[in-house]
Amino acid sequence: QKEVEQNSGPLSVPEGAIASLNCTYSDRGSQSFFWYRQYSGKSPELIMFIYSNGDKEDGRFTAQLNKASQYVSLLIRDSQPSDSATYLCAVVNYGGATNKLIFGTGTLLAVQP
Amino acid sequence: DAGVIQSPRHEVTEMGQEVTLRCKPISGHDYLFWYRQTMMRGLELLIYFNNNVPIDDSGMPEDRFSAKMPNASFSTLKIQPSEPRDSAVYFCASSKIGTENYGYTFGSGTRLTVV
Numbered sequence: 128q129k130e131v132e133q134n135s136g137p138l139s140v141p142e143g144a145i146a147s148l149n150c151t152y153s154d155r156g157s158q159s160f161f162w163y164r165q166y167s168g169k170s171p172e173l174i175m176f177i178y179s180n181g182d183k184e185d186g187r188f189t190a191q192l193n194k195a196s197q198y199v200s201l202l203i204r205d206s207q208p209s210d211s212a213t214y215l216c217a218v219v220n221y222g223g224a225t226n227k228l229i230f231g232t233g234t235l236l237a238v239q240p
Numbered sequence: 241d242a243g244v245i246q247s248p249r250h251e252v253t254e255m256g257q258e259v260t261l262r263c264k265p266i267s268g269h270d271y272l273f274w275y276r277q278t279m280m281r282g283l284e285l286l287i288y289f290n291n292n293v294p295i296d297d298s299g300m301p302e303d304r305f306s307a308k309m310p311n312a313s314f315s316t317l318k319i320q321p322s323e324p325r326d327s328a329v330y331f332c333a334s335s336k337i338g339t340e341n342y343g344y345t346f347g348s349g350t351r352l353t354v355v
Contacts (some may be wrong), residue, residue: 214325
């Protein structure tokens with residue numbers, strides 16, 4: 128079992144729709160959770176982080192965390208063609224005072240105009 | 241802030257040659273990470289440093305790979321000898337414990353092609 132799992136996609140949504148990206152993780156000690164966006168040929172860019180159960184909203188983005196189910200998701204409202212990218216989920220367990228992010232392989236999102 | 245700076249952006253080399261990738265982290269960041277990204281395996285952590293000391297190199301594929309951080313503002317990842325299967329994008333990232341989100345800032349990456 129991979130430590131962080133994501134559906135590779137592509138996930139195709141029409142412009143203006145809600146895109147829902149999902150991620151599961153295996154380490155129950157994971158404490159913080161991150162979503163990165165990576166455009167083709169570019170480096171990953173941090174867009175959201177969450178560490179408490181529930182929802183966290185930032186503009187059109189909402190991160191949702193359920194530690195009991197070891198599940199984290201990212202919702203993108205009013206999807207735009209510019210949101211087309213690969214979305215990487217990452218988790219960290221700070222046990223032992225480390226700061227090591229483990230990444231999923233990413234979900235490719237395609238927003239159709 | 242100039243961000244994390246990597247060089248070169250692109251490197252094409254012949255099999256068997258030595259390759260050196262360079263990284264300058266964000267000033268004040270105390271963690272530095274080297275990742276490799278391929279289509280098949282995604283982002284793989286190779287090694288990371290805390291205050292210039294290597295903490296975990298379990299991701300380094302084999303002895304051909306080595307990394308150093310002689311000071312807080314510079315790190316290198318060396319491959320000797322290089323092989324075609326080393327072709328990938330290599331990212332350097334830095335972070336600071338105690339920042340709001342503990343997230344990493346990535347450099348622009350080095351695209352390595354070994355022919």
